[in-house]
Amino acid sequence: MIILSLCSLAVIFNFILYFIFGSLITGNLRSHRFSATLSVIMGFFLYYVMFEAVCIPVMVMKKPLHLLAWIWAGVVVIVTVVSFACCRKRWIECFRGIKGFAKEHVVFCIISTAIILIECVVIIYCYQFTLDAAYYVGTASTSLTTDMINIYNPYTGMWQDHFEMRYFFSNYAINDAVMCFLFKMHPLIWTKIIMEAVVIILSNLVLYRLGRAMFKYDLKRTGVFLFFSALLCFFYSTIYTAQEFFVTRTFEGKTIVGSVVIPLVFLVYIKLLEDHRDRSLWIELLIVSFASVVLSNSASMIFPAALFIFMIPLFFIKKDFRILIKSFAVVIPCLISVFMYVMYVKGYFVIRTI
Amino acid sequence: MQNLSVASDGIQYLFKCVALYNGSSFFLLIYAALVILIAVKGSREMKRIFLYPSIVILLTVYNPLLPHIINKVFDINKEYYRFMWITPVCILIAAAAAYYLIREEHSTGFIIPAFIGIVCLVIGAGNFVYGNGYTKAENIYKIPNEVIAVSRMIRKNTDMKYPVAICDRDMQMEIRQYDATILLACDRTQYLDFLGDAYEDALMAEKNEYVNRLLTVVGKYEKIDKDSFTEALNKTNTQFVVVPKTAPVLRFLNDAGLEAVGTTGTRVVFRFELDDPIYYDLADYNALS
Secondary structure (H helix, E strand, O other): HHHHHHHHHHHHHHHHHHHHHHHHHHHHOOOOOOHHHHHHHHHHHHHHHHHHHHHHHHHHHHOOOOHHHHHHHHHHHHHHHHHHHHHHHHHHHHHHHHHHHHHHHHHHHHHHHHHHHHHHHHHOEEEOOOOHHHHHHHHHHHHHHHHHOOOEEEOOEEEOOOOOOOHHOOOOOHHHHHHHHHEEEEOHHHOOOHHHHHHHHHHHHHHHHHHHHOOOOHHHEEEHHHHHHHHHHHHHOOOOOHHHHHOOOOOOOOHHHHHHHHHHHHHHHHHHHHHHOOOHHHHHHHHHHHHHHOOOOOHHHHHHHHHHHHHHHHHHOOOOOOHHHHHHHHOHHHHHHHHHHHHHHHOOOOOEOO | OOOOOHHHHHHHHHHHHHHHHHOOHHHHHHHHHHHHHHHOOHHHHHHHHHHHHHHHHHHOOOOOHHHHHHHOOOOOOOHHHHHHOOOOOOHHHHHHHHHHOOOOOOHHHHHHHHHHHHHHHHHOOOOOOOOOOOOOOOOHHHHHHHHHHHHHHHHHOOOOOOOEEEOOOOHHHHHHHHHHEEEEEOOOHHHHHHHOOOOOOOHHHHHHHEEEEEEEOOOOOOOHHHHHHHHHHHOEEEEEEEOOOOOOOHHHHHHOOEEEEEOOOOOEEEOOOOOOOOOOOOOHHHHHH
């Protein structure tokens, strides 16, 4: 019970961090009302973009994990101070807004909270055997045990003479190791309880915003939409669907791509239909593109595909060639990741660990 | 999709992929029906949101030629299905349910039975993820208690900081998640490829020779020459072998000179006295710099 309470606190702590990070973006959008849900969603992606910027140099210099952890803790403190200094007034307004919203829409808040809690309990209490956990949890536990970053093979624990480029940019699991180091927590508890809860809540936040965008702030319909989305997750089940990944492999980076990133691209598409010149939406897409590469190497192909699938209709609807140019600019991080991987596979370069 | 191959399945690859992806659920059909309904009766806004992206998805993701084009650059055989995640099947079905149910002209007397009807439709059209049973996690780590017991048994019976083990498939995939100080004699891909009889060229077969011998016994439960097995244990520095109690190789392992140091609910942990043990330690990167 004590451990579960600590896990709940860790989940809340994560969301506070995402909110703080996200405020740096959403707090400076003068054209938009400050939104807590958008701040959390964008904060999640900005958090991983910034983590990658710190992680890659430390990893390439073959410095220990504990150094990365302390640098990252320092970055988080600095971001918190800056965000507090810039956005505290907006935070106060925002909390008042949330209080008012909860009072005004009690039924919606109760139903949506119940849906999320039921999902969390059902998914987190379940044991699932998955082969990919050997990589995702294995990377966190290996990095923590060896105090090095991606130097040892997560499957065997043996030393590798070069960095595996397939996972070079996908450092989602390394962040798990860093947090385990800072909180003195076992990687299995961090990944399979805390991050699972984080992903479930985050996915529902995106669906909530999607429902609100589709139904023009009609919360009754949004509530029903959330209910059926949750129900479908448990019934659209073969080992391949994004919904199955969401229910059975929630802690994996690619699950976030399927359950958070793709619905988010769809949401941004709906927003762009209203105003395709809105710069903030394109900035959001760029941050999501960067972060997707960190979450999973699969995202390097899935994100550009998803983006173009939604941007091609947008281009034909708006008849604005700049949509395609901006889309291309947005997917550059993914293309760089793919390019480097192809070059590595073809034998053009290798980054040694010696 | 381990069993599909763009090269051997040809133009059928995509159709097989779609069939496997959807299994026996009808959600893709419901999605297609809803898209057609929007095309015929939907508002301009609905068409923009759902119809036009669906057309692009149909022309790209569900185009039988696309896997062949991508496969020329990347090996897409096992992972093409992830492009199907882009299809907003669940979003459209959930949105349609919400749109249909919540209308001003509907009374509560209509909404409740209609709601129950749609819930039944969803349940009937899909596969329940816990259809084969719901397994509650045995502990806070969400791994079987056996994994913890085996890890502790290995630690208790070795003086090595990083002992090497080889286990049956499930144990092999989970043990390092709990205790990463236990090293494994072979990695996941090699293990699964060997169990699946994947093709190995001569160079790979030579490279994997010793591990393959271990996997023949521990993964496939087949007996081989005892000396050749112990040679493989020595060459790979493998001190522990973990197999199920029901594995038909327990006697073989005993006869090969391994000692059963303990049992858990369903596993036996064997220890092998290495001829010339190598005491692994971490690379010293401070010394290098």
